[in-house]
Amino acid sequence: xxxxxxxxxxxxxxxxxxxxxxxxxxxxxxxxxxxxxxxxxxxxxxxxxxxxxxxxxxxxxxxxxxxxxxxxxxxxxxxxxxxxxxxxxxxxxxxxxxxxxxxxxxxxxxxxxxxxxxxx
Amino acid sequence: xxxxxxxxxxxxxxxxxxxxxxxxxxxxxxxxxxxxxxxxxxxxxxxxxxxxxxxxxxxxxxxxxxxxxxxxxxxxxxxxxxxxxxxxxxxxxxxxxxxxxxxxxxxxxxxxxxxxxxxxxxxxxxxxxxxxxxxxxxxxxxxxxxxxxxxxxxxxxxxxxxxxxxxxxxxxxxxxxxxxxxxxxxxxxxxxxxxxxxx
Numbered sequence: 077x078x079x080x081x082x083x084x085x086x087x088x089x090x091x092x093x094x095x096x097x098x099x100x101x102x103x104x105x106x107x108x109x110x111x112x113x114x115x116x117x118x119x120x121x122x123x124x125x126x127x128x129x130x131x132x133x134x135x136x137x138x139x140x141x142x143x144x145x146x147x148x149x150x151x152x153x154x155x156x157x158x159x160x161x162x163x164x165x166x167x168x169x170x171x172x173x174x175x176x177x178x179x180x181x182x183x184x185x186x187x188x189x190x191x192x193x194x195x196x
Numbered sequence: 197x198x199x200x201x202x203x204x205x206x207x208x209x210x211x212x213x214x215x216x217x218x219x220x221x222x223x224x225x226x227x228x229x230x231x232x233x234x235x236x237x238x239x240x241x242x243x244x245x246x247x248x249x250x251x252x253x254x255x256x257x258x259x260x261x262x263x264x265x266x267x268x269x270x271x272x273x274x275x276x277x278x279x280x281x282x283x284x285x286x287x288x289x290x291x292x293x294x295x296x297x298x299x300x301x302x303x304x305x306x307x308x309x310x311x312x313x314x315x316x317x318x319x320x321x322x323x324x325x326x327x328x329x330x331x332x333x334x335x336x337x338x339x340x341x342x343x344x345x346x347x348x349x350x351x352x353x354x355x356x357x358x359x360x361x362x363x364x365x366x367x368x369x370x371x372x373x374x375x376x377x378x379x380x381x382x383x384x385x386x387x388x389x390x391x392x393x394x395x
Contacts, residue, residue: 116271122389150273154378168223178234182239183238
């Protein structure tokens with residue numbers, strides 16, 4: 077089932093907003109169940125990788141990649157960002173980019189760069 | 197006629213762009229929440245591996261248990277979109293079923309967290325034990341508080357649906373609540389990977 081097949085006509089449902097229908101699109105329950113199943117499989121793969129000794133050299137990049145995939149699936153389909161207005165994507169992306177910059181900057185400052193002898 | 201009645205009852209406000217003010221406001225709030233959790237995650241990452249006394253993460257974190265609670269939270273997100281779908285279809289039965297499922301699964305997740313925290317305290321990890329304890333409890337505790345707020349929110353929606361006061365025209369109320377619930381879910385996806393799996 078393609079994404080296009082799973083989705084109904086935007087703004088056509090009983091809860092649609094008529095002229096404001098461009099904000100939203102409705103997916104079928106079957107499509108949501110498929111996304112739920114994919115999320116479950118990815119979580120199972122993550123835990124499997126954690127316990128497989130041969131996967132240890134690629135553990136961190138693999139887990140980050142799988143985690144990013146789960147994150148994207150929830151944001152795009154459960155939060156409807158893929159089919160909603162780009163304004164919402166912009167608002168969320170602004171927060172996410174700033175958040176990632178904050179985490180990376182603090183980790184570099186306190187863990188990567190040489191520390192003062194006092195430990196501060 | 198039905199559409200005219202539906203639009204007459206559609207008392208939500210829209211910006212000049214045609215976007216709902218509720219959704220614009222709530223997506224802005226979610227953007228700010230990203231920064232809130234980023235500070236907590238950054239603090240955890242900075243202090244990771246700097247504890248001079250135990251218990252240490254590898255000694256105490258229970259991956260199988262947390263995997264189950266992660267699965268429970270992911271399924272609650274699925275139940276949330278199905279609840280929204282039910283409300284949009286004007287089905288009170290589906291709305292009650294899936295909102296009830298969200299409440300039940302969310303409560304189960306919080307129950308797992310309460311069990312985990314009490315187990316860790318018995319093993320000697322408190323907020324004051326070491327920097328791992330401080331940063332871990334603050335990060336996961338704030339997340340748990342967000343889940344609890346979400347459960348209360350879902351409970352109010354369930355009561356509205358039960359009293360037949362959640363028609364299809366009010367689907368936006370469920371959609372905004374759903375945005376909050378899914379955000380809490382994606383924060384846990386990040387915490388599960390960075391705190392539990394990458395030790």
